[in-house]
Ligand SMILES: Nc1ncnc2c1ncn2[C@@H]1O[C@H](COP(=O)(O)OP(=O)(O)OP(=O)(O)O)[C@@H](O)[C@H]1O
C-alpha cells in the first residue's frame with residue numbers, strides 16, 4: 068500500500084464493557100486502503116461489538132478511533148455513515164415492504180431541488196439505486212420489493228446500501244460485513260466472495276466469518292479476537308488454520324475425525340413419509356428416518372428441503388401424501404401434535420422463529436419441554452434454573468448467566484440456547500435441525516454435533532439439513548439428495564462409504 | 577412472481593372486484609340503486625369517512641392506531657358551528673371558525689401523537705383518552721342550551737350542491753384523498769411511515785426522525801377528523817357532540833378490508849378509500865334491497881366479517897401472527 072494516504076481506519080486502545088463483561092478490551096489496529104481484513108474468533112469474542120463501535124451503534128468506553136485520518140467520535144449510525152463507514156449487520160436490516168431503491172436510498176443523504184423539502188423524487192431514487200447496483204455489479208431491479216427477493220439478493224441490497232457511504236474528499240469507504248456468509252449456500256458464498264473482491268477496488272473491507280477457509284481465501288490480513296482482546300493480526304500469506312485456532316481458543320480443539328458407527332437399521336421407522344407433495348414447492352417425497360440414525364437432506368436453496376422439514380413438523384400445510392409417526396398415519400397434522408408426538412425442530416432463522424429475545428435463557432429453555440420444571444400449568448422456578456444451568460454448562464454458553472435476556476447474547480450463543488430448548492426433552496423421537504451449525508464457531512460446532520450424536524445414541528431419529536456436504540458426510544448415516552423439489556438420489560453411507568462430494572453436487576443441480 | 581411495484585397505486589384487484597359485484601347485485605335487487613339520485617346520495621355519505629380514512633391509513637401504516645376520531649369530530653364540529661352563523665345568534669366569527677375548529681383537531685392530534693411518541697404509551701390507549709377529551713370539549717360547548725342549527729343557507733346547502741355533476745362534499749373528500757396519496761407516495765414522511773410500520777428499530781438506526789413522524793401523522797389525522805366534523809355538521813345542518821357517531825366503525829374496518837395491515841407497513845390510502853366505498857355501498861344497498869331494519873346491523877356485521885376473512889385468507893400461513 069502506498070503511504071501517501073492516511074490509514075482508512077486506525078483504532079487505538081479501544082475498550083467497551085457491558086457490566087462486568089469486557090466485550091472489547093484494549094484493541095488497537097490499522098487498516099489501509101483497499102485491504103480486505105478477515106475478523107474471526109469464538110462466539111462472544113467481541114467481534115460484533117467492535118463492529119458496532121465502528122458503526123456508531125455502541126460508543127467505546129475508552130480509546131480513539133481515526134477514519135481516513137480524522138478522529139471519529141460517532142454519536143449515531145448516521146455519523147458513521149457520513150464518515151464513510153457502511154455496515155452489513157449480522158441480522159439483515161432492510162425494510163421488507165419497501166423497494167430495493169428505497170432501501171438503498173435510506174442511506175443516501177444527498178438532496179436536490181424539491182427533495183430538500185421532503186419530497187420523494189422516484190426518478191432520482193431509482194436512477195441512483197440503479198447506478199449503485201451497477202457499480203457493485205449486481206443485477207437487480209431497483210423497483211423490486213425487498214420482501215420478494217431471495218436471501219442472497221437481499222444481502223446484495225445491504226451491500227449496495229453500505230457502499231453509498233460518502234467518506235468525503237479522497238477518503239476511502241470502509242465496508243463492514245458481519246458474518247455475511249453464515250446463512251449462504253456454497254454457490255451464493257462464491258457470488259459474495261467475487262463481490263468483496265470488486266469492493267476492494269474502491270473500498271477497504273472488514274469481513275467477519277467463522278469459516279477459516281473462506282477468510283484465508285479472500286482476505287489480505289486476518290485478525291483474531293479472544294475474550295475481547297485482539298490476539299493475532301497477520302497477513303493471510305503463510306498463516307495456517309492451526310495457528311489461527313490457537314489464537315482463538317485457550318486450548319485448541321483437536322479436530323475430531325469421527326468414525327461413523329454404522330448403526331443398524333431398526334425395523335420400525337420413527338417417522339416415514341410417502342409421496343409428500345406441496346404444490347409448487349416439492350413433489351412425491353418418500354423417505355423414512357430411523358431411531359439412532361442421522362438422515363441428511365441435501366440440496367440447493369430452492370430444492371425444497373427446508374419446506375419438507377417444516378411440513379414434517381406441522382409448520383406448513385401439504386397438499387398430498389402421508390406422514391406416519393411411530394407407524395401411525397397422522398391426520399390434521401399441526402405443530403402441537405408434532406411436539407406431543409416427540410418431534411423437535413430447530414429452525415434456520417433462529418432469531419425470528421426460535422427464540423424470545425426478551426426472555427432469559429431459563430425461560431427460553433423451559434418453553435417447549437419444561438419436563439421436571441412444570442407440573443401442569445404450575446412452573447417450578449428452581450427446577451427451571453437447574454435445567455437451564457446444566458445446558459449452559461454443557462454447551463458452554465457465554466456469558467454463563469441464565470438470567471440474562473437472550474437479546475444481550477452474541478449471535479452464536481443465542482443459537483446454543485435455542486438448541487438446548489429442543490434438546491431438553493426426555494423423550495425425543497425425531498430431532499429435525501435446519502442448519503444447526505450456522506454462525507457457530509469451530510469449538511461450539513463440535514459440541515453441538517456431539518449433542519446431536521448423543522441424542523442419536525439414545526434412540527432419537529435425526530433429520531439434518533447441513534451447511535455443507537462435508538458436514539453431511541461427517542454426520543449422516545443416510546444422505547437424501549433433493550433437486551427442484553424432487554428426490555434425486557439417496558445414499559446409504561453404511562454401504563457406500565467412499566462417496567465423493569462431487570457426485571452429490573452433480574445430483575443436486 | 578407477484579409484481580408488486582411500490583408505485584402501483586391501485587389497490588388489490590380482489591376488493592375492487594368485490595365492489596363491482598356488490599354494485600351489480602344491488603342494482604339487480606333494486607333498480608333505484610343505480611339511479612343518479614342514489615349515486616349522489618352514496619357520494620354524499622362517503623365523503624366524511626373518506627376524509628377520516630386518509631388520516632387513519634397514515635396512522636395504521638406506521639403500525640399505530642387512532643381511536644379518537646369521533647371525539648375529535650364532535651369537538652371540532654361544535655366549535656365550528658358555534659363560531660358560524662347559528663341559531664344561538666352569537667359568536668359568529670365568519671371564516672375564522674374554520675381555523676379554530678381545524679386547530680382544535682390539530683391540537684388534539686398533536687397531544688395524542690406526543691404522548692404516544694415521547695412517553696411511549698400505546699396509541700390505542702392514548703387515543704381512547706383523547707376521544708373522551710374531545711367529547712368532553714364538545715359537551716361543554718353544547719352546554720345546557722338547545723342544539724345549535726346553521727342559519728346560513730349558503731353553508732347548509734354547500735355540501736349537496738353539485739359541481740360538474742358531483743356533490744361539493746365529495747369534491748372536498750377527493751381533494752383530501754389526492755393529497756393523502758401524494759403524501760404517502762411522494763414524500764419522505766409518507767415513505768418513512770411505511771418504514772416505521774415495517775421495522776421501527778431499523779428506521780431509528782437509519783437516523784429517521786421517528787418521533788417527529790409519529791407526531792406528524794397523528795396531527796394530520798386529528799386535523800382531518802376536525803375537517804370531517806365540520807363537514808358532517810354542515811351536512812346535518814346542526815351541531816351535536818355525537819356528530820361522529822359510528823364513523824370509527826366504518827374507517828377502521830375499511831382500512832383493514834383495503835389491505836392495510838393493522839401491524840403496519842402495508843396498504844395505502846387508496847385501498848382504504850375503496851374499503852370505505854365498499855362499506856357505505858353495502859349499507860346503502862341493504863337499505864334499498866329492503867332488508868328489515870331490525871336485521872340490518874346484524875347482516876352488515878356478518879358481511880363485514882366475511883369481507884375481513886376474505887382479505888386475510890391469502891396470508892393465513894401457519895406461523896403467521898395476526899395482531
Ligand atoms: N447489549 C449487551 N448487553 C450485555 N452484554 C452484551 C451486549 N452485547 C454484547 N454483549 C456481550 O459482549 C460479548 C461480545 O459479544 P459479541 O456480540 O460482540 O460477540 P461476537 O464475537 O460477535 O460473537 P458471535 O460470533 O457469536 O456473533 C458477549 O459476551 C456478549 O454477551
Ligand SMILES: [Mg+2]
Pocket residue numbers: 114115116157245477478479
Ligand atoms: Mg456477532
